[in-house]
Amino acid sequence: MHSRRQFLFRSVVSxxxxxxxxxxxxxxxxxxxxxxxxxxxAPPKFEFFTPEQATEVEAIAxxxxxxxxxxxxxxxxxxxxxxxxxxxxxxxxxxxxxxGIAEVQAKTREMFPGVEQFSKATPEQQDEVLPSIENKxxxxxxxxxxxxxxxxxxxxxxxxxIAGFLIDPDAGRAGNRDGLGWxxxxxxxxxxxxxxxxxxxxxxxxxxxxxxxxxx
Amino acid sequence: xxxDSVKYKTSDEIDFVIIGSGAAGGVLAKExxxxxxxxxxxxxxxxxxxxDFVHDEVKVFQENLLTNHPELQPNTFRKTPEEKAVPQRxxxxxxxxxxxxxxxTANYWRFHEIDxxxxxxxxxxxxxxxxxxxxxxxxxxxxYTKVEWEVGVSGLGGASPFDPPRAKPYPMPPLPVKxxxxxxxxxxxxxxxxxxxxxxxILSQPRAGRSACIHCGFCYGFGCEVGAKSSSLASVxxxxxxxxxxxxxxxxxxxxxxxxSTGRATGVVYFDxxxxxxxxxxxxxxxxxxxxxxxxxxxLSASKRFPNGLANSSGFVGKYLMFNSxxxxxxxxxxxxxxxxxxxxxxxxxDFYELDPQKVGFYGGGALDGRFDYTPYFFALTGLxxxxxxxxxxxxxxxGHNFTRTMxxxxxxxxxxxxxxxxxxxxxxxxxxxxxxxRMTYKDHPDDIKLVTWLTRHAxxxxxxxxxxxxWSRPIAEQQFSVHLLGTCRMGNDPKTSVINPDHRTHDVxxxxxxxxxxxxxxxxxxxxxxIQALAYRAADRITALARRGDLRS
Numbered sequence: 001m002h003s004r005r006q007f008l009f010r011s012v013v014s015x016x017x018x019x020x021x022x023x024x025x026x027x028x029x030x031x032x033x034x035x036x037x038x039x040x041x042a043p044p045k046f047e048f049f050t051p052e053q054a055t056e057v058e059a060i061a062x063x064x065x066x067x068x069x070x071x072x073x074x075x076x077x078x079x080x081x082x083x084x085x086x087x088x089x090x091x092x093x094x095x096x097x098x099x100g101i102a103e104v105q106a107k108t109r110e111m112f113p114g115v116e117q118f119s120k121a122t123p124e125q126q127d128e129v130l131p132s133i134e135n136k137x138x139x140x141x142x143x144x145x146x147x148x149x150x151x152x153x154x155x156x157x158x159x160x161x162i163a164g165f166l167i168d169p170d171a172g173r174a175g176n177r178d179g180l181g182w183x184x185x186x187x188x189x190x191x192x193x194x195x196x197x198x199x200x201x202x203x204x205x206x207x208x209x210x211x212x213x214x215x216x
Numbered sequence: 217x218x219x220d221s222v223k224y225k226t227s228d229e230i231d232f233v234i235i236g237s238g239a240a241g242g243v244l245a246k247e248x249x250x251x252x253x254x255x256x257x258x259x260x261x262x263x264x265x266x267x268d269f270v271h272d273e274v275k276v277f278q279e280n281l282l283t284n285h286p287e288l289q290p291n292t293f294r295k296t297p298e299e300k301a302v303p304q305r306x307x308x309x310x311x312x313x314x315x316x317x318x319x320x321t322a323n324y325w326r327f328h329e330i331d332x333x334x335x336x337x338x339x340x341x342x343x344x345x346x347x348x349x350x351x352x353x354x355x356x357x358x359x360y361t362k363v364e365w366e367v368g369v370s371g372l373g374g375a376s377p378f379d380p381p382r383a384k385p386y387p388m389p390p391l392p393v394k395x396x397x398x399x400x401x402x403x404x405x406x407x408x409x410x411x412x413x414x415x416x417x418i419l420s421q422p423r424a425g426r427s428a429c430i431h432c433g434f435c436y437g438f439g440c441e442v443g444a445k446s447s448s449l450a451s452v453x454x455x456x457x458x459x460x461x462x463x464x465x466x467x468x469x470x471x472x473x474x475x476x477s478t479g480r481a482t483g484v485v486y487f488d489x490x491x492x493x494x495x496x497x498x499x500x501x502x503x504x505x506x507x508x509x510x511x512x513x514x515x516l517s518a519s520k521r522f523p524n525g526l527a528n529s530s531g532f533v534g535k536y537l538m539f540n541s542x543x544x545x546x547x548x549x550x551x552x553x554x555x556x557x558x559x560x561x562x563x564x565x566x567d568f569y570e571l572d573p574q575k576v577g578f579y580g581g582g583a584l585d586g587r588f589d590y591t592p593y594f595f596a597l598t599g600l601x602x603x604x605x606x607x608x609x610x611x612x613x614x615x616g617h618n619f620t621r622t623m624x625x626x627x628x629x630x631x632x633x634x635x636x637x638x639x640x641x642x643x644x645x646x647x648x649x650x651x652x653x654x655r656m657t658y659k660d661h662p663d664d665i666k667l668v669t670w671l672t673r674h675a676x677x678x679x680x681x682x683x684x685x686x687x688w689s690r691p692i693a694e695q696q697f698s699v700h701l702l703g704t705c706r707m708g709n710d711p712k713t714s715v716i717n718p719d720h721r722t723h724d725v726x727x728x729x730x731x732x733x734x735x736x737x738x739x740x741x742x743x744x745x746x747x748i749q750a751l752a753y754r755a756a757d758r759i760t761a762l763a764r765r766g767d768l769r770s
Contacts, residue, residue, distance in 0.1 A: 064607040072612065089279050127608065134606075158607055159597065163274065166592035168434075171272035184612070185619035186552060187592055191271065192430040193557040198620075200395035200553055207372060207390070207413050210405060 046080075047087035048094065052117075054079055056101050059119035060154075061161040063126050071180045073161050081164030081175025082157075093156060100133070100153025107132050130154065221457040221464065226496045230254040231763070233484055233498035235470045235513065238315020239745050240732045240752040241504035242448025243367075246455045247756030249462035253763065256496055257456075258468040258486055260509075261311035264318075264449075269439030273593045276438055282319045284311045288648040293696055295659045297636050303645055306656035307508045308699050313466055314439075314449025316506070316699070316745075321436045321560045321589065322417040322445055323743040324369045326360045326750070328380050329353040330570050330581070331740050341579045344632040344661060345536055349737040350709045350718045351754075353380050359750040364415075367749060368423055368446040371415030378410070378566040390562070391420045391429060395553035396623035397562030400586025403682030409567045414585060417446035417746070418559055426450055431558035436589040468494075471651055473501055473517040473526055473728065481728045487649055500727045500759070500768050502720075504752070507537070507701030507733035511639050512654050514705070527705075527722035527730075532715055534639040536706055537656070538631035538739040539698040541582070541664035545625045545675035546599070547684035552620035555588030561626065562586070568671065569741055578666040582629025583741045584675055588622065595619055601688055625678060627671035628742025632661040633703055660694050668692055700744055705734035719758040720751070727768040731755045 046054055058079040065073040073079075086094050107129050108118045115121045118129065135152045164175035169182065169189065176182065179189050196202035224230050231253035234241045241257055249255045264282070275281045284307070292301035310316035330337065332349040340346065361384050363369065371386040373379070390413035393401075397414075404411040418435075419428045427442035435445070443450040456462040467489035474482045474495060483497040503510045511534035517526040525533050565584040573579045590599050596615055599622055604614045637659065641652035672689045679687040708714025711723035716735060722728045731752050733744055740747060762768060 065612050066609050068609055068612070070612075070616070085274070089274065130607070136606075162596045163593050166596055167273055168271045171270060171275075173272065173274060182592065184616045185592055185595075186554075186616070187433075187556055187619065191432045191434070193433070194431065195392040197431075197557045198395045198552050198554040200398045200549075200551070201393055204393055204398055207375060207393070207401075209375070210410060 046083045049083050053101055054083065055119045056105070056117060057082060057097065057157065059126065060104065060130065060157055063123065063130055064158055064161045065165050070184055073165055075177070076165050076175065076180040077177035078161050078164035078175060081167070081173060082160045084174050085160055093151060096151045096153050096156055100157065103153065104129065104133055221462065222460055224254065224256055224463050226494045229497040229499060230256050231498065232500045232502055233258060233496050234502045234504055235484060236315060236504035236506065236732065237313045237453065237464060238310055238448055238504065238506065239317045239748050242314065242452045242456070243749050243752035244502055244504060244731060244756050245462050246452040247753060248760065249456045249459040251760045253461065255456070255462040256498070257462065257464045258470050258484065258496065259313050259464065259466045260469045261313065261466065263313045263464065263466040264439065266441050266443055269441040271432070271434040271438065273591055282310055282312050282439060283308050290645055290647060290653045292642045292645050292653055292655045294657050297657055301642060301655045304696065306697055307654065307701060309506050309508065309701065313453065313464055314447040317447040318439045318449055319437050320745060323561060323585070324415045324417045324746040325564065325743055326380060327353065327740045327747045328378070328569055331738050334738055338573055338579060341632060341663070344634055346633060347708065347737055350707060356750045356754060357381070357383060359753040360746065362753045363746060363749045367417060367451045368419050369415055369417050370420040372413045375412035376410060376566050378569055386415065388420045388423065390414065391416055391418060391559065394555055394558055394562040396555045396586040396588050399549065399623060399682040400563045400625065400678060403678035404565055406681040407677060409565055411563045411565045414561045414564045416559065419444045419446065429559060433556045433558060434591060435559045469649065470513060471516055471649065473513065475519060475521065479521065479725060481725055491649065500729065500763065502729045502731065504732045507704045508639050508654055510730055510732055510734045511704045512641065515641050516651060527715060527724045527728060529724050530712055530715060532706065532713065534704050535635050536633035536703045537637040537639060537658060538633055538702040539695055540700045540739050540742045540744070541629045541631050541660065541668045542742065543627045543668040543672045543689065543692050545627070545672050545679060545687060545689045547623050547679035547682065548618060548686040549621050549623070549683065550685055553623055554620050555623055556590070560587045560589035568674065576670060578663040579632065580630035580663055580667040581741055582627055582667060582671045584671065585626050587624055587626050592619065601686065625675035627668050627675055629664070629667045629671060630741060631664050631739040634661055639704055658695060665692060700733070702733045702736045702739050702744055705730050706737050707735050708737065719762065720755040729755065729759060
């Protein structure tokens with residue numbers, strides 16, 4: 001669970017020795033767990049989805065964050081994150097997915113007769129289907145703020161896909177496999193940093209009262 | 217490591233029972249136990265420790281690891297009293313030992329003199345109950361200093377020309393500047409304004425056995441795994457427990473204050489983790505449950521003698537709710553800022569703290585800070601320009617480009633006290649314990665909206681002056697949700713227009729005290745927790761003096 005702590009130890013400059021000592025056993029155990037998971041190699045089994053449902057949902061997630069010159073939702077294992085989400089804290093959202101999969105399949109057949117499943121459509125066709133189930137009036141807001149009152153399949157899946165792509169790869173959740181999401185956005189995988197943080201604060205001379213160059 | 221703390225029996229008539237272990241409750245527990253009193257702190261939530269503070273956005277934000285749970289404790293919301301409230305999450309607050317201070321942003325500037333005397337200085341504001349405080353900045357100054365030194369605040373005294381007077385410097389230098397701070401400072405100075413290092417309740421140096429900030433990047437919303445954030449949990453609660461006179465009792469949900477026939481509080485009734493009911497007896501009751509749950513508890517404690525709720529002879533329990541108006545402007549820069557590294561804000565500006573209503577056409581004032589407080593997930597949901605597609609290859613491209621190149625200017629300001637803005641008990645909706653749900657009624661005063669609209673124009677000017685390649689403001693809308701819960705049991709000298717007196721004693725019940733965001737008479741300009749803690753230190757002195765001279769007995 002706390003495998004991120006192994007990263008803390010790479011830069012312990014500001015950690016007091018007492019803190020390190022107090023957290024050593026947990027950190028060692030967590031690091032070991034992370035290594036075991038990474039080395040096991042066996043593909044995780046789905047806890048909620050059938051293979052067919054997973055294929056459909058993964059195909060939609062792969063249009064939300066597509067694979068191009070860089071990896072997308074598919075390579076980051078987003079489908080396994082979503083499966084875990086529906087098996088655990090968002091089990092009340094299962095019906096949203098099951099109804100949504102049926103809806104997107106019906107739309108696919110309607111728009112492209114002969115194509116029975118969304119995942120069987122070409123990427124271009126898929127990009128034509130999705131706007132028909134997208135509710136553009138849904139807004140998202142700050143942390144903790146209320147969730148939309150009526151769960152919407154595409155928006156729910158969109159948010160789950162993004163979470164599965166960008167969650168801390170060391171948080172112990174399926175998702176953001178190999179830290180691919182963080183690589184895309186440029187977020188280093190460490191959890192402890194020291195200045196300078198970028199070109200902008202490099203060489204900052206320290207705070208000075210407003211000088212003559214500032215208008216009074 | 218937690219010390220083995222004292223355990224009291226519920227039948228022991230201890231000196232004080234404190235409801236809530238957050239910013240105010242933690243300070244009162246520490247002060248009163250240090251002063252020799254027996255104290256039990258009843259906290260709704262669990263006793264989490266640093267090892268529980270993971271960087272897991274699902275656990276923290278979706279599963280509400282640290283906060284009130286919207287399904288177990290539903291809220292309802294409406295804009296005006298004429299409407300029927302609908303179920304909707306209206307508040308978020310810390311629900312664990314340490315309360316909201318565990319996950320807050322930790323902006324810790326003091327209120328200014330004007331916040332205490334504004335009514336006298338600007339006159340009445342139509343449609344509001346704007347009032348002066350019965351105490352002044354001078355009364356609170358020693359306690360602000362105490363917060364800075366004891367709880368742990370980093371900053372640079374005298375850096376802002378608008379700062380009120382202070383007796384001592386900060387105990388620690390400011391935290392390192394972030395790139396958003398450098399750009400904010402550059403832009404603001406070009407415009408002739410006065411940015412200064414943000415005072416933060418985060419340690420810039422190791423102190424009192426706690427680590428300095430390691431700039432992990434999971435700050436706002438998260439608990440600090442190295443104890444650098446100066447929560448009550450990291451700072452004052454260990455001191456309280458070390459006195460051997462203070463018991464912190466987690467998973468204890470207080471829902472009634474017990475009274476005797478003489479009108480004196482005798483203790484409080486609470487549910488334990490298994491929903492069993494207990495009565496903790498005490499000589500004095502201090503409610504620090506936050507600006508939502510404190511008035512709710514008083515209303516839940518209605519009785520024959522107090523039909524409108526306990527300590528509510530004024531009728532103002534739950535009323536004059538204030539949030540702090542706020543808005544955000546966003547800037548995109550050419551090169552990476554990497555502002556995900558570290559805490560939220562490193563530079564603040566108080567040039568607009570006191571605006572002249574005659575000149576600007578509205579009441580109020582505010583502060584700006586340069587910040588970045590997004591985790592990757594929330595950035596993808598809300599940090600991109602509104603003209604960016606919400607999915608697909610262009611979404612992915614913008615996400616990849618913007619995350620490291622974005623900063624924001626957060627504008628925070630006054631909220632006017634409007635009587636109909638309030639917390640009350642919902643007549644229909646119940647929580648998981650069968651108690652009436654919290655109902656919020658709120659509609660921003662038009663001046664609050666005008667103020668933040670005005671502030672965002674100045675924020676955009678700063679972003680332009682700093683060289684942003686693109687900048688925009690997030691839409692300003694009437695608020696329906698808040699984490700700043702202020703003014704709902706306001707302090708005053710007149711029992712007809714206020715709930716507590718300047719000693720934090722309720723006008724109606726001699727041994728019942730309230731201290732938290734509900735005590736505030738005005739909202740300040742955006743960052744209330746520093747003032748809530750200064751009030752708590754002062755309240756502890758007042759309550760100690762009253763108890764020592766036997767003034768809590770009726």
